[in-house]
Amino acid sequence: MGKATGFLEYERKNAAVEEPLKRIRHFNEFRTPLPLEEQQKQGARCMECGVPFCQNGAMLAGMASGCPLHNLVPETNDLVYSGNWKQAYERLSKTHSFPEFTSRVCPALCEAACTCNLNGKPVSTKENERAIIEHAYEMGWVQPQTPKIRTGKKVAVIGSGPSGLAAAQQLNRRGHSVTVFERHDRIGGLLRYGIPNMKLDKKILDRRIELMKAEGVEFKTGVDVGKDITAEELKKQFDRVILACGASNPRDINVPGRESGNIYFAVEYLSSVTKSLLDSGFADGKAISAKGKHVLVIGGGDTGNDCVGTAVRQGAKSVTQLEMMPKPSVERLPSNPWPEWPKVLKTDYGQEEAIAVFGQDPRIYKTTVKEFQKDKNGNVKKAVIVSLEPKKDEKSGRMMMVPVEGSEKVIDAQLVLIAAGFLGSQKYVTDAFKTDLNPRTNVLTKPDEYETSVPGVFTAGDMHRGQSLVVWAIREGREAAREVDKSLMGYTNL
Numbered sequence: 001m002g003k004a005t006g007f008l009e010y011e012r013k014n015a016a017v018e019e020p021l022k023r024i025r026h027f028n029e030f031r032t033p034l035p036l037e038e039q040q041k042q043g044a045r046c047m048e049c050g051v052p053f054c055q056n057g058a059m060l061a062g063m064a065s066g067c068p069l070h071n072l073v074p075e076t077n078d079l080v081y082s083g084n085w086k087q088a089y090e091r092l093s094k095t096h097s098f099p100e101f102t103s104r105v106c107p108a109l110c111e112a113a114c115t116c117n118l119n120g121k122p123v124s125t126k127e128n129e130r131a132i133i134e135h136a137y138e139m140g141w142v143q144p145q146t147p148k149i150r151t152g153k154k155v156a157v158i159g160s161g162p163s164g165l166a167a168a169q170q171l172n173r174r175g176h177s178v179t180v181f182e183r184h185d186r187i188g189g190l191l192r193y194g195i196p197n198m199k200l201d202k203k204i205l206d207r208r209i210e211l212m213k214a215e216g217v218e219f220k221t222g223v224d225v226g227k228d229i230t231a232e233e234l235k236k237q238f239d240r241v242i243l244a245c246g247a248s249n250p251r252d253i254n255v256p257g258r259e260s261g262n263i264y265f266a267v268e269y270l271s272s273v274t275k276s277l278l279d280s281g282f283a284d285g286k287a288i289s290a291k292g293k294h295v296l297v298i299g300g301g302d303t304g305n306d307c308v309g310t311a312v313r314q315g316a317k318s319v320t321q322l323e324m325m326p327k328p329s330v331e332r333l334p335s336n337p338w339p340e341w342p343k344v345l346k347t348d349y350g351q352e353e354a355i356a357v358f359g360q361d362p363r364i365y366k367t368t369v370k371e372f373q374k375d376k377n378g379n380v381k382k383a384v385i386v387s388l389e390p391k392k393d394e395k396s397g398r399m400m401m402v403p404v405e406g407s408e409k410v411i412d413a414q415l416v417l418i419a420a421g422f423l424g425s426q427k428y429v430t431d432a433f434k435t436d437l438n439p440r441t442n443v444l445t446k447p448d449e450y451e452t453s454v455p456g457v458f459t460a461g462d463m464h465r466g467q468s469l470v471v472w473a474i475r476e477g478r479e480a481a482r483e484v485d486k487s488l489m490g491y492t493n494l
């Protein structure tokens, strides 16, 4: 039992965050964690509930409530409080492959479901997690875990995002020989070329990849499976294959003028910026640039926010972000009670920065684009935007957002970034392996299982569950590894 009165004695304290107007001058992470002694007090705030919703990870009203990895949250919080950092690291490692990623980018489903969040501020479990793993690295406790015995079985993992990496780590530690194939020049999936450096410094990713290499995982970059190597060849060379290729089919905005220049998908834009940063510190000039441009971001979600933060850093003249749905309420509605995920207004780092620079929130709700207009060089110059209103579709009975006649406005837009979500897996990979798909073009398996319709071929992550979160990708990778291990050995201890 932790400190029984901790939540009464200590206020929640968070890492110090650099001011928006200062942090936009660089692409580095901008949070300074609390000193360890202060973090211990944050651990003391945990009430060690008898029914800890924080570690549940169950679906409530269609959204996850609590940690999908079932991290042993009250136990690790208590170990933080008592300063048993090594034990905290060992306990966290039981359920988690990469706490250094989630403790930077996770929306902290654990905290949303924390009992303290019912009528106060939740325990800072995400920052406790960061303190545990970063202290463990500093103390040299995070060492390669090389298997003592190899099983002689070979597994190919296609895709090096968090799901592929988690599966590879688990299977390699079990003694199987794992090769990860990645079509990009660097390992990491969207951790590398999606999530910007200021949210997840790429050195953090490199540190883990070096460990995995030392553990014996083989990485092959620049290999596009289904193009550079066939599915048949892979199936011949390996005992099992895991498809962890993500959901990289972006949803397009098919309106007149879409063919204009300077209209990009969000990940195309964000990855060009990170690649240029990593290759040359931007000296190569290869990043798609927002400098001096009126930027229009289509999509009000997290990816859109990353585009806003990046465009602001590049020196955009203005940034507008369109969201189709109505503005969420500031407080939880009675129809969305704790411990459900709170559907409330969130102002993320990029939006905060845009507010600091331009004096107003970049988001315009219930609005979409109707048309793009181009200049004489064929590049986008303006966008016609239109307001939307909810209306019931007579056939399906579903609520749709439909344009309001006469509400059109023309705005300047010299760089357009489409962050309107993803539609599922890419056809050439699933065609190559001939896997069955669900109607959303995610790879089909039986519920809560990972083997595809093709024997010996498994799947995990966004490619399986659709566009999601890093924490879910890690869970899927670990569970797929378990199934693969069982299918190879007849039992599993993963």
Ligand SMILES: Cc1cc2nc3c(=O)[nH]c(=O)nc-3n(C[C@H](O)[C@H](O)[C@H](O)COP(=O)(O)OP(=O)(O)OC[C@H]3O[C@@H](n4cnc5c(N)ncnc54)[C@H](O)[C@@H]3O)c2cc1C
Pocket (backbone or CB within 6 Å): 105, 106, 107, 158, 159, 160, 161, 162, 163, 164, 181, 182, 183, 184, 188, 189, 190, 191, 194, 195, 196, 199, 223, 224, 225, 226, 244, 245, 246, 247, 248, 266, 267, 270, 302, 303, 306, 429, 460, 461, 462, 463, 467, 468, 469, 470, 471, 473
């Ligand atoms: C811009 C952006 C920001 C995000 N921010 C967050 C965040 O802050 N927090 C959060 O929790 N989630 C975030 N997400 C979601 C999160 O990144 C994904 O849910 C997660 O990365 C999915 O992991 P994955 O391993 O399934 O796939 P991915 O990370 O997409 O990795 C798939 C990999 O497979 C490779 N690949 C595909 N096809 C082939 C092939 N044929 N051959 C070889 N390699 C192939 C791809 O190149 C890619 O590297 C964000 C997503 C985006 C787009």
Ligand code: SF4
Pocket (backbone or CB within 6 Å): 066, 067, 068, 069, 071, 073, 102, 103, 106, 107, 108, 109, 110, 111, 125, 126, 129, 471
């Ligand atoms: S992985 Fe995410 S949800 Fe799970 S404990 Fe960490 S911050 Fe919370």
